[in-house]
Amino acid sequence: MEERYQPQSVEPKWQKYWRENRSFKVKQEASKEKYYLLEMFPYPSGKIHIGHVRNYTIGDVVVRYKRMKGFNVIHPMGWDAFGMPAENAAIDNNTHPAAWTYENISSMREQLKKMGFSYDWDREIATCHPEYYKWEQWLFLKMLEKKMAYRKESYVNWCEKCQTVLANEQVEQDRCWRCSQTVHQKKLWQWFFKITDFAEDLLVYCDKLPGWPDKVTTMQKNWIGKSVGSELKFKIHGKDEDIVVFTTRPDTVFGATFMCLAPEHPLVESLSKGSDQEELVLRFVKKISSQERSAEGLEKYEKEGVFTGAFCINPATSEKIPVYTANFVLMEYGTGAIMSVPAGDQRDFDFARKYNLEIIPVVQPEGEEFDGRTMEEAYTGEGKIINSGEFNGLDSKDAMDIMTDWLEKKGRGKKTISFRLRDWGISRQRYWGTPIPVIHCPDCGVVPVPQADLPIKLPEEANLLEKGGSPLPTLDYFIKATCPQCKREDAKRDTDTMDTFVESSWYYLRYCSPRYEKGMFDPDAVKYWAPVDQYIGGVEHAVLHLLYSRYFMRVLNSLGMIDFKEPFTRLLTQGMVCKETMTCPEHGYLFPEQARKNEQGRLECTICNRDVEVGRVIKMSKSKKNVVDPNELLEQYGADVTRLFCLFAAPPERDLEWNEDGVEGSNRFVNRVWRLTIDCIEKMNGVKPYRGAASDLLSSQAKDLYIKANQTIKKVSDDIDQSFHFNTAISAVMELVNNLYAVDLDSIADEQKKVIVFCIENIILLLSPITPHFCEELFLRMGKKGSVLEQPWPLYRDDSLKTDEIIIVVQVNGKLRAKLTMGADSDETLIEEAALADEKIQKYIKDKTLKKVIVIRKKQTLVNIVI
RNA sequence: GCCUGGGUGGCGGAACUGGUAGACGCAAGGGACUUAAAAUCCCUCGGAGAUAAUCUCUGUACGAGUUCAAUUCUCGUCCCAGGUACCA
Known part of the structure; x- marks a missing residue:
């Protein structure tokens, strides 16, 4: 018999067995409790990398565990197949995005199969299939009908080099993630989904997701950004028109000494028209619009603005105050106009000092005396109201409501809520995506495509343009359309495609009935399987994908298609796998295999022999080339050792700096278990495992080992079920294995043999979710029938978890001084008597008066003697 | 700036509601087996200082506090990572 585990022969053998027995196929079974586990589906970029391996291993362990626990488990896999990299790769390699994508899918599918992941491959989907995106188009039309989708002109991130709009997440520090070109704002007609309709509901439910990490719900809350405040109306001097502002501090309205409008605000132009300021204002607006307004840009620009020439009336003081336009006011937030209270807001303060505007303190903390002329910074805290007429002396917190009510009675204000969340712009000027199913008619305007015409297929024979723009606007046969309403023949099809986040917002429902032809999903199947019980993926999607998915479920819910709102009951955000980057002055980023150590011990580039610079440890990404291909590990150690190693390295939520040094240890452990089992099979063939109570065992060695085994079963079950801390689950099994190695199998009594068989059988079952091929093979060699998959998860005996004797820790003044062993029932x-009588303890307490003796009997029994 | 996390040996990491700090593993050192190597097995391994086994002091970023007892709780400081950012 082989001394070592042979993954090269064992792993393919079991993969074949699972395939032929359709071991992972699942069906709806009303009598069985379902469990839906899903890992975020991959973008088919070409190769599986170690981050995927980690993600899918975590999921696969839980899935296999839940199956053994008797759940009807659905575990599907598919491809987030639309997206820009396919187009870029197609241009670079002179191929078609579809060809490139399908090729990647098939090689990645093979890699996943080699890892032994237990997917129901019959449910595989790819979002670029017309059978999939047909239903996305169908939903789009439904949303259009219900006014959940609309079109407006707005500013978008535009990369000139790639000739497209970029999603916010594709902009890294002002630059295009692919070509590093600075991104510009461009005004375009775009389709939007009205996610803001659900802002409040999405926010409220953040607190009703106990299975989600706080980190993620907090990020979503911040992203939604609810502010409670007031809308106040300032009458424009000399006109019968108001400027509406949003403020969270209505209590400071008496201190509003000027007004600022966003440069894009429609009133800026009309107010300055005809005044002395007109010229200056126009020049300022033009200058600002040509500037970057993104994060990096804004830091560089000082607050500046221009007087519009107009005044408005402060509704509280009835004073005339000047109206400015300023670069720090955002059109997209609130009303695009602010009342400026320089004494209470640092930005307003800076602006006021710069342009010599009046500063009137209106909120003052206890024991301070503010003077607008000498203040050095704004006071943003709470305090007592001053300089505010009848409201003086109020607490600023109370004044918020009181003043708003007062202004409301005067018809000058009301309470309101503002959100930071904006509607979701989904139009992309890209080719490789879902076509937006509308037609533009010169007479009828925007006309939805009739449902019967779906899907609007993406023309497959399109050639991509050299410079990277979408070829769709150049394809006459695609664009040309007859208006479904008036039958005009010169109508035009929309040439934009949808953001790929739209596909990923509902794919998990499609898995429930992946080939369903009458709708997005079979309602029965979704009723049984959905929502997802456990979702696993990278934290980088904390806001975007996870928020969009929550939004989509609300859309479907309000359309009456589903009866739940939250797509993912529990969420595990696994940490990122990181590695240092390496750059060559000549060749830029290098793959790890492109750097080697030279004779002087320095890293050099394998192409040009120049010194390689080792950069920061960051998340593995293809563009930074700091990726590790799991193939090498897979070939050398096999899938099971790779899986074990990924899990043992760190708990799943933690970021992991990739380092292969420990893999030998995992390999060693697997072989330790292998030899132990083979040895056991040879030496105790036919011995049945002991299953009684620990107390019925005669020898203390047998008893201790049996108790340890029961503790291990409990520990592993708890770790997998409750916390996903596979690293400690594995440690526990390692400890049990170490204990078994301390036993000499050749000279033991029958009783102990039975206990050892019990241990080994259970070790195989406990490890089977983690190292499935390995455990199947050992299970077979132990003479068992069938597959480990059909075995129930091992149970431990409650009466066999505690040892008869316990170690008692004795402290003197909190310092460990002795350990005693006593009967567990003392x-x-x-215990106190024994502790005080102990020789070592006597040394410390002799001739001293005891102040107190504390005996703790919790998990650990402990005596603390205070002198 | 604000919001989250986090800081434990040479390294990855344990320590559940305060109760033996460093489980398990890696690396390192020593030993056994072997003609030799690999593989395997055993021992040591936070720091400092004494010793015949062993013992004492010290130690969880830093400084205070609460407590019989603090890696764990509270306050303050520093550092790191992620998110977000002129949000009125």
Whole structure:
């Protein structure tokens, strides 16, 4: 018999067995409790990398565990197949995005199969299939009908080099993630989904997701950004028109000494028209619009603005105050106009000092005396109201409501809520995506495509343009359309495609009935399987994908298609796998295999022999080339050792700096278990495992080992079920294995043999979710029938978890001084007496008066003697 | 700036509601087996200082506090990572 585990022969053998027995196929079974586990589906970029391996291993362990626990488990896999990299790769390699994508899918599918992941491959989907995106188009039309989708002109991130709109997440520090070109704002007609309709509901439910990490719900809350405040109306001097502002501090309205409008605000132009300021204002607006307004840009620009020439009336003081336009006011937030209270807001303060505007303190903390002329910074805290007429002396917190009510009675204000969340712009000027199913008619305007005409297929024979723009606007046969309403023949099809986040917002429902032809999903199947019980993926999607998915479920819910709102009951955000980057002055980023150590011990580039610079440890990404291909590990150690190693390295939520040094240890452990089992099979063939109570065992060695085994079963079950801490689950099994190695199998009594068989059988079952091929093979060699998959998860005996004797820790003044062993049932008095009588303890307490003796009997029994 | 996390040996990481700090593993050192190597097995391994086994002091970023007892709780400081950012 082989001394070592042979993954090269064992792993393919079991993969074949699972395939032929359709081991992972699942069906709806009303009598069985379902469990839906899903890992975020991959973008088919070409190769599986170690981050995927980690993600899918975590999921696969839980899935296999839940199956053994008797759940009807659905575990599907598919491809987030639309997206820009396919187009870029197609241009670079002179191929078609579809060809490139399908090729990647098939090689990645093979890699996943080699890892032994237990997917129901019959449910595989790819979002670029017309059978999939047909239903996305169908939903789009439904949303259009219900006014959940609309079109407006707005500013978008535009990369000139790639000739497209970029999603916010594709902009890294002002630059295009692919070509590093600075991104510009461009005004375009775009389709939007009205996610803001659900802002409040999405926010409220953040607190009703106990299975989600706080980190993620907090990020979503911040992203939604609810502010409670007031809308106040300032009458424009000399006109019968108001400027509406949003403020969270209505209590400071008496201190509003000027007004600022966003440069894009429609009133800026009309107010300055005809005044002395007109010229200056126009020049300022033009200058600002040509500037970057993104994060990096804004830091560089000082607050500046221009007087519009107009005044408005402060509704509280009835004073005339000047109206400015300023670069720090955002059109997209609130009303695009602010009342400026320089004494209470640092930005307003800076602006006021710069342009010599009046500063009137209106909120003052206890024991301070503010003077607008000498203040050095704004006071943003709470305090007592001053300089505010009848409201003086109020607490600023109370004044918020009181003043708003007062202004409301005067018809000058009301309470309101503002959100930071904006509607979701989904139009992309890209080719490789879902076509937006509308037609533009010169007479009828925007006309939805009739449902019967779906899907609007993406023309497959399109050639991509050299410079990277979408070829769709150049394809006459695609664009040309007859208006479905008036039958005009010169109508035009929309040439934009949808953001790929739209596909990923509902794919998990499609898995429930992946080939369903009458709708997005079979309602029965979704009723049984959905929502997802456990979702696993990278934290980088904390806001975007996870928020969009929550939004989509609300859309479907309000359309009456589903009866739940939250797509993912529990969420595990696994940490990122990181590695240092390496750059060559000549060749830029290098793959790890493109750097080697030279004779002087320095890293050099394998192409040009120049010194390689080792950069920061960051998340593995293809563009930074700091990726590790799992193939090498897979070939050398096999899938099971790779899986074990990924899990053992760190708990799943933690970021992991990739380092292969420990893999030998995992390999060693697997072989330790292998040899132990083979040895056991040879030496105790036919011995049945012991299953009684620990107390019925005669020898203390057998008893201790049996108790340890029961503790291990409990520990592993708890770790997998409750916390996903596979690293400690594995440690526990390692400890049990170490204990078994301490036993000499050749000279033991029958009783102990039975206990050892019990241990080994259970070790195989406990490890089977983690190292499935390995455990199947050992299970077979132990003479068992069938597959480990059909075995129930091992149970431990409650009566066999505690040892008869316990170690008692004795402290003097909190410092460990002695350890005693006593019977587990000794009472406190007995323990205290024994502790005080101990020789080592006597050394410390002799001739001293005891102040107190504390006996703790929790998990650990402990005596603390205070002198 | 604000919001989250986090800081434990040479390294990855344990320590559940305060109760033996460093489980398990890696690396390192020593030993056994072997003609030799690999593989395997055993021992040591936070720091400092004494010793015959062993013992004492010290130690969880830093400084205070609460407590019989603090890696764990509270306050303050520093550092790191992620998110977000002129949000009125």
